[in-house]
Amino acid sequence: MVCQKVLFWWAVVGVAEMGVSARLLEDVVSSLRNLPVIGNILQASFHPVFRPRLPSLHPAGHREGDDEDLENPCYEDLGCLYTSKDFYHPFHRPMNVPPYSREQVNVKYTLYTRREREGTTVGAQNVKQLINTSFSPYKKTKILIHGFLDTNTVTWMLEMTRALLRHEDLNVLAVDWSGGSRALYTQATANTRLVGLEVAHLIRRLQELSGLNPRNVHIIGHSLGAHTAGYAGERVPGLGRITGLDPAEPYFQHLPPRVRLDPTDATFVDVIHTDTNSIFALGYGLRQPVGHLDFYPNGGGEQPGCETIARVPLTAMTEGKNILEGLDAAQKDLVACRHYRAPKLFTDSIFSTCPYVAFQCESYKQYLAGQCTSCGEDGSKCARLGLEAERWPGRNRTQHATMFLSTADGPHYCLHHYRLIVEVAYIVGRLGSVRGHLHIYAINADGQIRELHMFHSAKTFHPGRSYTFLAHHRQDLTDTQEILVHWSYEASPFDPSTFCVLFCDTSLPLGSISFSSVDQVANRRYNNYISEGPDNVAMCHKQGHNLILIKSGETVKLASSPKCDLVTRRLLALLDAVSRPIRYVKAISDSPELVEPVKWVAGR
Structure with a gap:
C-alpha cells in the first residue's frame, strides 16, 4: 500500500512536469478530497512531500488579485498574513497556497459552561453574541482547537470539555474550522493561519466587550490546532498559556519559530509529543522541542497499546458518552493511535490521582536507566504532565526543559514510578x-x-x-x-x-x-x-x-x-x-x- 501511494504521487509529479493540463490535475485533487476520512489521512501522510508544485491550483472561493495579494492576503478587521521566506523550504515546506476565504473556512465557536453544558454556537463574525450567554470574563477560559480533518465534535474535545467543567467552573470555547481542515493537507496548513487570526480576534473582542484578561486564557490545540494556537498567540500580547498536543510535523518540522508553535506565543507554552516517528513511518507529530516545557511520554515515539488493533473495539465501547463518539474515537485509534494519545493523556491527567510526574533528562534511555529521578534544588527538573504543568517551578524563567516519563496502555495511562x-x-x-x-x-x-x-x-x-x-x-x-x-x-x-x-x-x-x-x-x-x-x-x-x-x-x-x-x-x-x-x-x-x-x- 505504501509503495503504491509513493508511486502514485511520483506519477502525478511526472505528469505535471510534462505539461498536462491543470484541468486533469484539478480532477485528481477533487477526487482525493472526496475520499473517506481514513483514506484521506493515509493519503495526507505522503501528500506534503509529493504534491506537485502547481501555482494554478488556487483554492476555490479565494478572492482574485495580483501576486502580492495572494502572498499576503488581508481579512477586514482580522489583519493580514505576511508570507516571508521563512514559510518556504525545498524539502520541509516545498509549496504554499493562500488560505481559503473567511466565508469558506467558516470558523464557529461553541461555548460550554456549567450552565450551558450542551453548548451555544456562534459564528466567528458574530462574537458579540457570546456576551449574551453564560460566558463570564471573570472565570478562566479554555479554547480548544482540533486538527486536520476533524471538527469540534471530535471525541477528544467533547471528553476534555466535560472533564474541565467537572474540575472547575470556567468557560470552554470549542473552535470548529472544519471548513478549512477537511481539505488536502497542504491547503489545511495554509488555512490554519487564517484560523489563528480568527481566534486572536475572538480574544481581543472579548477583551474589549467584557474585560476578559488574556492572561486567564489557555489555548489547547491538537496537531494542526497546536500551530493554529501559536498563530493566535503571537497576535495576543500577554496570552496566558498554550498547550500543544502532538503538534503536526509535515510543513512545520525544522522550520523557523514564526512558522510553527514556539515559546514566544504565550507566557507559558507546554507541549506533549506522542508521535515523533518520521512522516515516512506514518508518524504525524513534531519531534523538536517547541515550548518552554516539552513532554515526551515513552520517549515520544511508540505508545503502549498502539502496536495492536485489538484495542480498537475496546476504544469504541469505553470512550465517549455514546456509541457515535466511541466509533469516532475508534476510527482515530485505528489510523493514528499515537497521534491522538496526547489529548487522551491531557484529559486523563485532569482527575487522575496518579501524578503524571516527568523528569528532565538528556534522553529517554537515560531516564529508563534511573539516572534522572531528581527534581533538583529548585524543583525545576521535574514537572507534571497535563493540566497541572502550569505549576512547574521553572515556568517564570527563560529556560527550556525536555521531560520524560512512562505511561501505560489505558484507559488510565498514568504509572507510579x-x-x-x-x-x-x-x-x-x-x-x-x-x-x-x-x-x-x-x-x-x-x-x-x-x-x-x-x-x-x-x-x-x-x-x-x-x-x-x-x-x-x-x-x-x-x-x-x-x-x-x-x-x-x-x-x-x-x-x-x-x-x-x-x-x-x-x-x-x-x-x-x-x-x-x-x-x-x-x-x-x-x-x-x-x-x-x-x-x-x-x-x-x-x-x-x-x-x-x-x-x-x-x-x-x-x-x-x-x-x-x-x-x-x-x-x-x-x-x-x-x-x-x-x-x-x-x-x-x-x-x-x-x-x-x-x-x-x-x-x-
Whole structure:
C-alpha cells in the first residue's frame, strides 16, 4: 500500500512536469478530497512531500488579485498574513497556497459552561453574541482547537470539555474550522493561519466587550490546532498559556519559530509529543522541542497499546458518552493511535490521582536507566504532565526543559514510578562479576504481591557496587515494607568472562535494596514541602544479615527493618575498605553473617 501511494504521487509529479493540463490535475485533487476520512489521512501522510508544485491550483472561493495579494492576503478587521521566506523550504515546506476565504473556512465557536453544558454556537463574525450567554470574563477560559480533518465534535474535545467543567467552573470555547481542515493537507496548513487570526480576534473582542484578561486564557490545540494556537498567540500580547498536543510535523518540522508553535506565543507554552516517528513511518507529530516545557511520554515515539488493533473495539465501547463518539474515537485509534494519545493523556491527567510526574533528562534511555529521578534544588527538573504543568517551578524563567516519563496502555495511562538501589556485596576471595536478571515483587500491607516492571535487560553486577533501576506499576505501592527478589543467571555470548563452566559461582551476593517512590519525592519538592521522614525504605535480610547469597533461580524475601540501615552503613564502609590494604577487609571473611536464602514458595 505504501509503495503504491509513493508511486502514485511520483506519477502525478511526472505528469505535471510534462505539461498536462491543470484541468486533469484539478480532477485528481477533487477526487482525493472526496475520499473517506481514513483514506484521506493515509493519503495526507505522503501528500506534503509529493504534491506537485502547481501555482494554478488556487483554492476555490479565494478572492482574485495580483501576486502580492495572494502572498499576503488581508481579512477586514482580522489583519493580514505576511508570507516571508521563512514559510518556504525545498524539502520541509516545498509549496504554499493562500488560505481559503473567511466565508469558506467558516470558523464557529461553541461555548460550554456549567450552565450551558450542551453548548451555544456562534459564528466567528458574530462574537458579540457570546456576551449574551453564560460566558463570564471573570472565570478562566479554555479554547480548544482540533486538527486536520476533524471538527469540534471530535471525541477528544467533547471528553476534555466535560472533564474541565467537572474540575472547575470556567468557560470552554470549542473552535470548529472544519471548513478549512477537511481539505488536502497542504491547503489545511495554509488555512490554519487564517484560523489563528480568527481566534486572536475572538480574544481581543472579548477583551474589549467584557474585560476578559488574556492572561486567564489557555489555548489547547491538537496537531494542526497546536500551530493554529501559536498563530493566535503571537497576535495576543500577554496570552496566558498554550498547550500543544502532538503538534503536526509535515510543513512545520525544522522550520523557523514564526512558522510553527514556539515559546514566544504565550507566557507559558507546554507541549506533549506522542508521535515523533518520521512522516515516512506514518508518524504525524513534531519531534523538536517547541515550548518552554516539552513532554515526551515513552520517549515520544511508540505508545503502549498502539502496536495492536485489538484495542480498537475496546476504544469504541469505553470512550465517549455514546456509541457515535466511541466509533469516532475508534476510527482515530485505528489510523493514528499515537497521534491522538496526547489529548487522551491531557484529559486523563485532569482527575487522575496518579501524578503524571516527568523528569528532565538528556534522553529517554537515560531516564529508563534511573539516572534522572531528581527534581533538583529548585524543583525545576521535574514537572507534571497535563493540566497541572502550569505549576512547574521553572515556568517564570527563560529556560527550556525536555521531560520524560512512562505511561501505560489505558484507559488510565498514568504509572507510579519507583527507584530501586541495589547494593551488591563484596566477598573476599571471590573474583569476577555475574550477569543476569533481577525480578522484584512488592508485597503490600494486605499481603498482595505485585511485580514491579523494571526497564532493563540482562545486567552485569560487579561486587561492591550499587545499581539504580527505575520501575513502575499501575498501583500506588508506597506502603510496601517487604519485597521478593528473584535472581536468574544469564551468560553473555559477547563476554567470555560471564561464562560458567564447572565449579563457578553464579549466585548474586546481595546486601540490601533501597525502595522509594519517585512520584512521592517529586510531589514533595513540587509542593515545596519538606518531609521529616526518609524518602527511601531500606530492605535487607529479615534478621539484618550483611549479605544474602541468592542462587540462580531462587527467590528471597527482604523486609524493612531498623537493622537494614546498619547493613547499608556496613556496606558503605566495606566499599571504602575494599580500596585499602587487604588487612582492612579480612574481617568480613570471619563474619558468621553469610547466610543462604530461604526459598519462597507461592502462596506460603
